Amino acid sequence: MRNNNLIKAIEKTTKIGGIKISVSLPLLKKIIDKELLLKQQYQLFEKQAREEEYPNIANVFQAFQKGLNIIIRNHKRAIRKEDISEAEHSEKDLKSLVKSTRENIEKSKLDLSAQYIKEYKEAIKKIKNTLTEESYRIEDDVVIYSLQWGQGVKKSHVKVLKLVQKYLKKELKFEPINLDYTNPYVCEVCGHLIFGKPKRLCPVCDNPPEFFDSLENNIKKEPVEQEVS
Ligand SMILES: [Zn+2]
Numbered sequence: 001m002r003n004n005n006l007i008k009a010i011e012k013t014t015k016i017g018g019i020k021i022s023v024s025l026p027l028l029k030k031i032i033d034k035e036l037l038l039k040q041q042y043q044l045f046e047k048q049a050r051e052e053e054y055p056n057i058a059n060v061f062q063a064f065q066k067g068l069n070i071i072i073r074n075h076k077r078a079i080r081k082e083d084i085s086e087a088e089h090s091e092k093d094l095k096s097l098v099k100s101t102r103e104n105i106e107k108s109k110l111d112l113s114a115q116y117i118k119e120y121k122e123a124i125k126k127i128k129n130t131l132t133e134e135s136y137r138i139e140d141d142v143v144i145y146s147l148q149w150g151q152g153v154k155k156s157h158v159k160v161l162k163l164v165q166k167y168l169k170k171e172l173k174f175e176p177i178n179l180d181y182t183n184p185y186v187c188e189v190c191g192h193l194i195f196g197k198p199k200r201l202c203p204v205c206d207n208p209p210e211f212f213d214s215l216e217n218n219i220k221k222e223p224v225e226q227e228v229s
Helices: 002-013 021-051 055-078 091-095 101-130 140-169
Strands: 184-187 193-195 212-214
Touching: 021 055, 021 091, 021 101, 021 140, 055 140, 055 184, 055 193, 101 140, 140 193
Parallel strands: none
Antiparallel strands: 184 193, 184 212
16 A cells, blocks of 8 residues: 555656656556557457458458557557556457458447547647646657557548448459559558558658558568657
8 A cells, every 4th residue: 555655656746758647657558458459359350351251351450450569569668668568358358349341340440430539639638738838858759749640540540441341332342443452551650551562751650651561571570669759
């Protein structure tokens, strides 16, 4: 008990940059937990899509997981808790969430819009509200960028899911038409997903095209170490 009180007292006064840890730590920890759950869910959706013979959709869910690894890494760094343990949700609990690929896509899209993007928006607002000109430190940018990039990537995932639905409606089994959907690339800095060889700056984090990595090259590899700032 005494220790708990002591930790609380330290957290109240300790800061990451100018942001109070008592504000940023619970916010980011909650987001990390939710992202971990989502990553496990996407893993099952990927498996389901492969079983239904939608390899391109399975690749999209695989690329989403890769993006989430990068988002989670950035959040952990932002709160300086890189060693935080990753609570695994039991596959049994998650399996009840897996439906047909069509339903999984719809659920993913709705969850992103109704929960995740909203949560990022609120976290950014809360953190910005705790910052004053006097308290601001350069390290605060790491926390804010991490959240803004996470939010940007989520928004792009919604767009991708809408596109996938459009193709599915036409019963095209998500065949590539104009874009090379068979070749997803993920930005190693922020986790943003694009299709086909990248030619421009990442629209989420503004880093050059070299930071994008194709899915095939990186299936077994952990995200490359990359500074957030
Ligand atoms: Zn990026």
